[in-house]
Amino acid sequence: MAPKATTPPPVLDDRALNRAVLARQLLLRRVPRSETTVEQAVGRLVGLQAQNVRPPYYALAARLADFAPAELSEPMADRRIVRIVTLRSTIHTHTADDALALRPLLQAGGPDRELKAFRARGGLDGVDLDRLGAIARELVEAEPRTMKELRDALLAHWPDADPPSLSVAARCLLPLVQVTPRGLWGRSGQVRLTTVTHWLGREPGPPASLDDTVLRYLAAFGPASVKDFQSWSGLTRTRDAFERLRPGLAVFGSEHGAELFDLPEAPRPAADTPAPPRFLPEYDNLLLSHADRRRVVADDRHAGLTWKGNQSYPVFLVDGFLAGVWRLDEDPRTGTAALVMEPFGEPSAERRAELTEEAERTLAVLAPGSAAYDVRFGTVRG
Known part of the structure; x- marks a missing residue:
């Protein structure tokens, strides 16, 4: 008797994975x-x-x-x-x-x-x-x-x-x-x-279990592969944990052929869900917690533009993907604060307006005592 044909798992493309991890x-x-x-x-x-x-x-x-x-x-x-x-x-x-x-x-x-x-x-x-x-x-x-x-x-x-x-x-x-x-x-x-x-002032209880930590990782970064989890955690040889958990997990494929695991009820918004601009710090785990970063870094050339020596720049997202670097310039003499963006490519007028609005909101949080705010676009990178 011929073996039963198995149905391949649903495939999530990079935009679907992007919206899932952003959620x-x-x-x-x-x-x-x-x-x-x-x-x-x-x-x-x-x-x-x-x-x-x-x-x-x-x-x-x-x-x-x-x-x-x-x-x-x-x-x-x-x-x-x-x-x-x-x-x-x-x-x-x-x-x-x-x-x-x-x-x-x-x-x-x-x-x-x-x-x-x-x-x-x-x-x-x-x-x-x-x-x-x-x-x-x-x-x-x-x-x-x-x-x-x-x-x-x-x-x-x-x-x-x-x-x-x-x-x-x-x-x-x-x-x-x-x-x-x-x-x-x-x-x-x-x-x-x-x-x-x-x-x-207290002793630790039982250490976190590997299986529970995999589930917490998927809740925060899924859907994800075994290699993704290992990139995030630094641990190796963790496939057995995923296999133990497999019966209770949803399984997908990526458009690049990877097997992805997820919590069944975790949010996976539609790929066309709007994603507003966001200003993130250097080393944000959004960019460091997957072996395959194409769900956030659409053009890998840009990843190299976020580093100088051993230091990383703060970055910003447009439509959910890495789109440039930024810095906060505060002048104690004048009491002013400026958020300066260096985009990868020239953003449209609509995108510039969205970025400016988000930059003003970010300045109000991160430099609340400033006498004046300024938002500037610097040299386009790449």
């Missing part, structure tokens, strides 16, 4: 404050990239209606939200619960790999890593330390080691948070570190 990322419409708190939004997005201080604020300004920077600063000062190395061994802003639960799961996806690379360079030869971790824990829990202070203290125990490798090893071995005032809006401060348990 999950709260970028098709700003969410009213009656529907979510800042903490709930940070948790729903499974954290916000926070390599620099301002990106989490920019990210929420693009996603939440009537957002004010103090709404993120306050829970950070109260230790309900923290800055910690998690996804891809990079700094993220997480809820306290996620900081405790996600870091153990993601340890192998970044910190362990980074530590292995430093050991391969020979800078930690002769260093007992268990002892280093114990000493470093005592140091940062006695008082928050800068990386230099931590390095100098550890160097007294291992004078022949590579100094930067010692402090990096401590950061990889321990779940270290950046203590406030670092990360607070309008405040300054060096990066000082202590353990997440010491900062929060």
Whole structure:
């Protein structure tokens, strides 16, 4: 008897995937404050990239209606939200619960790999890593330390080691948070570190499970492939989790042949759903959380134009796709603030008007004390 023919899964093209991920990322419409708190939004997005201080604020300004920077600063000062190395061994802003639960799961996806690379360079030869971790824990829990202070203290125990490798090893071995005032809006401060348990005053519960984290990822970034999840998390060999979850998931194909998974009831708006312009920070996870970025970056030449050296520029979206870079210029002498856009290609008059309106709204949130606002279009890129 011939085997039963299987029906191929429905195919979602790049525009359909674009609208789906924008809906999950709260970028098709700003969410009213009656529907979510800042903490709930940070948790729903499974954290916000926070390599620099301002990106989490920019990210929420693009996603939440009537957002004010103090709404993120306050829970950070109260230790309900923290800055910690998690996804891809990079700094993220997480809820306290996620900081405790996600870091153990993601340890192998970044910190362990980074530590292995430093050991391969020979800078930690002769260093007992268990002892280093114990000493470093005592140091940062006695008082928050800068990386230099931590390095100098550890160097007294291992004078022949590579100094930067010692402090990096401590950061990889321990779940270290950046203590406030670092990360607070309008405040300054060096990066000082202590353990997440010491900062929060409580021990972690069970670590996040891989299966539950896959489901949370799909809720925030789906539909997505196994490779997409691995690009977001930094973890490898995660297909078994998707196979365990497959019976309860919706399965699609991409127009490029990838198998995509999703939560059955998750929003998948029509491909022609209007997508207003949005101004996003550098390193926004919208652009970093898929192996195939064509759902957001229609022309991959443009991705290279968002970087300079090791730094990324803030970017803006038009019709849901990457369309240029921007910057916020604030002049303390005159009290003015300007948002300057550098588009990829020449936008139409209608698009320029839409971008100008969104830029004015963004300025009102991010530079509320300015005496005057200015919106400018700079040199067209590409």
